[in-house]
Amino acid sequence: MKMMVTGDVHGDFGELNALVNKKRPELVLCCGDFGYWPREPKYVYRTWQYGYQIEKKKDRPVPKIPEGCLVFWCDGNHEDHQELGLRTTDELWPRVHYMPRGSLLDLPDGRRVMFFGGAMSMDRGTRMLGKDWFPEESISDADIRSLSYEGEVDMVVSHTCPREFDIGVVGKDEGYYRDCSRTALSWVLHHYRPKRWYFGHWHHYIEGEYLGCRWTGFDHTFGGGRWWDWMD
Numbered sequence: 001m002k003m004m005v006t007g008d009v010h011g012d013f014g015e016l017n018a019l020v021n022k023k024r025p026e027l028v029l030c031c032g033d034f035g036y037w038p039r040e041p042k043y044v045y046r047t048w049q050y051g052y053q054i055e056k057k058k059d060r061p062v063p064k065i066p067e068g069c070l071v072f073w074c075d076g077n078h079e080d081h082q083e084l085g086l087r088t089t090d091e092l093w094p095r096v097h098y099m100p101r102g103s104l105l106d107l108p109d110g111r112r113v114m115f116f117g118g119a120m121s122m123d124r125g126t127r128m129l130g131k132d133w134f135p136e137e138s139i140s141d142a143d144i145r146s147l148s149y150e151g152e153v154d155m156v157v158s159h160t161c162p163r164e165f166d167i168g169v170v171g172k173d174e175g176y177y178r179d180c181s182r183t184a185l186s187w188v189l190h191h192y193r194p195k196r197w198y199f200g201h202w203h204h205y206i207e208g209e210y211l212g213c214r215w216t217g218f219d220h221t222f223g224g225g226r227w228w229d230w231m232d
Contacts, residue, residue: 001108003027003231005157007200007218008076011035013061015221016071019228026069027107029231031200031218032076032117032159035060036092037132038083065095072097072105074117076159076201081134101143104153111154116188118143119160119201120179139181144188153192161199162186164210167217189213196232 004025009016010033020028041060065071073096075084090098099105099115106112118139127133161167162185189197189210197215205226206217219225 001026003029003107004228005029005031005198005216005218005231006228007031007205008033008078008203008220008227009035009073010078010220010222011037011060012221013063017061017064020065020069020071024069025230027231028065028069028071029105029113029157029198030071030073031157031198032074032119033078033200033220034073034076034098036075036079036084036098039080063093063096065093067095070095070097072099072115072157074099074101074115074157074159075137076117077119077121077137078132079137080132081136082130085136099157101139102147102149104149112152113155113157114149114153114188114192114194116143116156116158116185118158118184119181138179139184141184144184147188153194155196155198156185156188156192156194158185158188158197158199160185160201161197161215161217162189162210164189165197165215165217166208166210167202167206 002025006028009030092098101116101118103115104112118137120138121127121133124133160179160181163182164186194213197213200218202217203220203223205219208215219227221227
């Protein structure tokens with residue numbers, strides 16, 4: 001089975017649609033900041049005109065995933081968490097499924113994946129509470145306490161990553177920017193001891209290993225870097 005993992009899509013569903021139609025995976029796992037903004041039918045993008053950078057609005061595309069492929073995604077910090085809390089189904093578009101924090105997915109090869117979205121927005125100071133910033137974006141103690149599963153987890157798909165993963169951002173995750181979500185994911189790491197971990201959020205591609213867990217962090221669709229890979 002052809003399976004892939006992606007980093008942050010940020011609502012750039014045209015890019016995701018093109019990738020899926022070109023590579024033809026049967027399963028796609030997305031590491032948060034998928035771009036769920038149902039109350040915002042348009043998005044703002046920056047362009048240049050007459051030597052000046054200006055902001056324009058254009059219609060927000062939607063995921064158009066062909067038959068034979070399924071997409072599963074966890075939440076990032078840049079989603080409409082208020083609307084996510086009101087959902088009545090996890091299939092928010094055809095063949096595109098939202099995976100709440102702590103939810104499990106069994107892969108055809110027998111591996112079990114735990115999804116654990118959430119992270120703190122470093123740019124929250126420029127955002128508006130209840131419109132494009134929500135306190136629920138960060139992983140809470142309640143999210144951890146609600147975990148009742150005690151079985152084996154082979155892989156974790158999250159948005160940010162545990163503190164143990166050396167991603168080269170020492171100093172950027174301290175003080176005002178210190179994210180309790182990373183501490184919560186450290187608990188997930190040591191409790192379940194997965195062998196594989198994928199995440200996004202930091203907008204650069206990086207790999208490493210910690211206590212037998214191989215991890216990969218992805219860029220995002222706008223970053224120009226490596227924002228997807230085939231699942232090993």
